[in-house]
Amino acid sequence: MEPTAGLRERKKAETRQAIHKATLRLAVERGLDHVTVDDIVEAANISRRTFSNYFGSKEDALLYGEEERVRSLVRAVRERPAGEPGWQALRGAVRDMLEDMGELDREWAVRTALTKRHPSLLARQLANHAALERDLVQAIGERDRPGDPAADPRSRIMAAAFLVALRIATHIWIEEQESRPLARIVEEALDQLERPFR
Template sequence: MPTDPVAPLGLRERKKRAARRAMSEAALKLAAEKGVEQVRVEDIASAVGVSPRTFNNYFSSKEEAICSFIVERQERVREALRERPAGETLWEAVSAATLEAYGSSGEPDRGTVKVARSMMQHPSMHGEFLKAHATVEQVLAEAILERAGAGPENALNARLMAAIVESAVKTAFFNWLVNEGAEPFLSTVETLLREAASGVPSLTGREPVKKPNKK
């Protein structure tokens, strides 16, 4: 039986996400310290106190674990979107959820990001980064469609809207990274989303958002 897409996460799922996040953070930290080639699955598992077998239950490779932080951010956007007021327009809700999720951790650390950027050039990492970014767009598109209501036209436009949002985030991030005196990352994201608002697709058949009863 399929799970209710807007149901709150249970304790088991929260624990699984916390474990996955811990392994991803350990993988990224070790790769930054030792280099991608020198990191083993055993090292990542040991850093968080689990077995390599447990690690393999969550990730298929160390590269996937290192790149997992990209998808993790978008999961936060999806959860924030589900909590936006029902009276907001779709674009208002998506923009606010994006800024809320990316702002929850504050401005990114420039030193850590430079290390991550250098790892993106590593041959074994390139494919995983591309896969992670493709997943990010898909996760957001599904969240948009969930709010707007299913339908052939909405499915296509939800994917387009997700691509617009992801492009704004990537553009703001690249601008922040290469320009030392650039505007803060979050401010740039907000500006780009506001400028994109006039060109976002129109989704039809939007139903009021129903939130689960909280006990």
């Protein structure tokens, strides 16, 4: 029973990823405003019903990769060694995530550039970041100040500063036309913030 369930989940993940990739490719080729759900369905070789089973809109499909990355970052922070302070856990988690991404760096750049041009995507991205910030406050607060992490201003400031540094690093990387590895720019940005959180 368990192998069958695992296979089913893997197939669902592959279908989600295929829809996301098709949406991203079409949005780059045509501009998001000129892409319909029917276009995505055709490009991904799926039915309209299948699309609706996985995503509510083309914006959802486009931002799926980012939302997965958000979830994996929070999970990575929670999985860091128990005695590691919050700031080190954040840095270690993002370092590992960027190493694992490797060839996905280009996709991140494309999606970020698209988001800057489309208000509907920007609003959704801001909501994602607010949710990520809450989850990170919880994850690092549990390490540094057990009890009620959300009540600890230090954890909230740390999570917000960390996310701002990631956003700035990503924008620098895109402005520099990806001439340096994103991981290096992220490390530099986090170095600027590190002293207050040691």
